[in-house]
Amino acid sequence: MNFVKIKTNNSELVKPIKSYLESIDALNKDKKISKEDGVYSIHTKLENTDKFEAELVEYASEIRYGYYPFQLLPEPDSLTTIVKNYFTWRGLELDKDLEDHIPKKWSIYRPLLLFGSDTFDSKVWQDKLATMDDTDFFSYILSNRLFVNSRVSNIAINKPIIESDVMRRPFNIKPLFGDFGPPPSNYDNPTEFDFMGAFWCTVVQNGIFQTWAPYYTMFSRGNIKEKARILDTYKDLKQSVVFDLYCGIGYFSLSYLKNGAKHLFCWELNPWSVEGFRRAIEYKYAFKIFKRHDKFNYDIFLQEVRKNESNEYVLSRLETFPKHQLPIAHGSWDTTRELIKHHSSIDSTIAHIHENVHQMIMSKFDTTILPTPVKVKTFAPDIWHVVFVSTIVSSALRDDAEDRLESSV
Ligand SMILES: C[S@@+](CC[C@H](N)C(=O)[O-])C[C@H]1O[C@@H](n2cnc3c(N)ncnc32)[C@H](O)[C@@H]1O
Known part of the structure; x- marks a missing residue:
């Protein structure tokens, strides 16, 4: 044709x-x-x-x-059709309740196929899967043209993250099919051996490679627009020092690096996220990971770069540092404000403030310092993860201005 x-x-x-x-x-x-x-x-x-x-x-x-x-291939079957075909082929009965819980959408983080919850993890499916050869069933699904080109080998169910966990770890992810390595154990002090044995998945967004271990680190697809905005807005960062105070696996930092940031300082609590970030940059950038008690001062920094601890230590870490030009800072308001106030040699810094705020409170941020935020994604019911982007003039961070902001939050 x-x-x-x-x-x-x-x-x-x-x-x-x-x-x-x-x-x-x-x-x-x-x-x-x-x-x-x-x-x-x-x-x-x-x-x-x-x-x-x-x-x-x-x-x-x-x-x-x-x-x-050109020979156009027919549209691939829908997942519902694939499941129906399998049930017919194996002489099994697919009732309406099962059919209603077949996933309609999914994410592919190679080699992982991730379905949302209340699908194959629902009671009706779990009961059914217990009576049939689930390995045969999921292999059949993955061998269909719908998935075969995506080269996926593992299937899991995504579950909501426990709100109280500051590291946002996916404790409840439910593996369904494939080899996920040893069951999760060493959350806080993983060894090289743990890193090597774990299951890692990947995604390329805006041309940037990211990797993480889905038992230990969350991944939010919802950040893709915010990443694109960073890439488009800050094109040339060759003279810039960037701080990322919740860097995770490098969700935003990798965009700053791609645009040529001169130095990037990152803080991250979760060693598994740090390892993911390390894997994403290991062949591309010079870096150094510092642990909580590793010695760090300006001389050491001049030869080495990076660490693994809570960002509440950022200010003490920088005590020996001269002030730097700080055109961009990225983090929560309290720490970023102090960083700009004490460590910037220039009067104007573009701040990206990430906060989780209740939707009723959002409008109460002091608009003389922080403008109306952009909603990035929901964090929990009624709570939004928002970003304020604002040029902060360090002299405006007087005590009375801070008091006004704090009393309004
Ligand atoms: C929601 S993830 C965010 C990662 C990424 N920047 C994003 O917005 O998607 C938050 C990350 O911050 C880390 N984190 C939470 N509290 C922290 C702290 N006090 N210091 C350093 N990292 C922290 C968590 O481990 C987690 O990886």
Whole structure:
């Protein structure tokens, strides 16, 4: 079968044409946009130009149409169809209750396929799985075209994180299929051996590789927009020192690094997150991990870089440091405020303040210092994880200004 391809020499047209084709479901995503002798080809999955030619008329002088042969594969089966097929094949009965609890969506963090809760972990499914060969069932699911190209080998159920755990560890994640390594044990003092034996998964977001051990560290897909905003907003950080006071596996820090931060200081309590971050940067950046009682001063810093402890120690760690230019700081308000107040040699710092706030209280932040926050994701019922982005003038951090903020929170 021959489909239309749109050709142009103007690189600036590629993105709008691609987006438009996507919006009318006419882009052939199985064919990469190609460039040959300066000519870009964007592949549609339509046999003629009727559906889009009028819309693209504004580019008419700069585009040409051609044809290319392509065999479109049928849409893969839905998970419900796959499950139904399996039950029919194995002569099992799939009642309505089971069907209602088949997951409709999922996340893939290679090699992990993660379903939401109240799906295969529901009582009705757990009872059913206990009576059948669940290994055979999940292998069948993973071998379907819906998943096979994603190269997943493990399946688990995501569960809500316990609110009181400051390290946000996924204690309740429920493995369903595949080898997850030894059961979780060494949360606080893992050895190299623990790190090596654990199951690690990965994701690439905005071109940035991240890795974590799902028994020990949370991952929030919801941060992707905030990461993209950091990447787009702070393009050139070559002269900048960035502080990330809850760095986790590097969710935001990796974006600052990608944009060339001169130095990055990170604080993280969870050694498993630090290990994930280490794995993401090990072949790319010079770094040093400091533990709570490791000696650290400006001389040591000049040769080494990084540590693993609560960020409440940031100020004492920096006692021997001269003031630095601090154009960006990233953390909770109390610590970031002190950092800017005592350690910045410049009067203006862009602060990214992350806080978990009750939705009723959000509006009460002092807008003379912090503007209206951007809601990033829900943290718990009625509690939002929000980000305030504000240029903080250090001289504005007078005691009376702080008092006003504190009394308003
Ligand atoms: C929700 S994760 C955030 C990671 C990432 N920055 C984000 O916003 O998604 C919070 C991280 O902060 C760490 N954390 C919590 N309290 C901390 C503290 N006092 N000092 C350093 N790290 C802390 C936790 O272990 C966890 O990895």
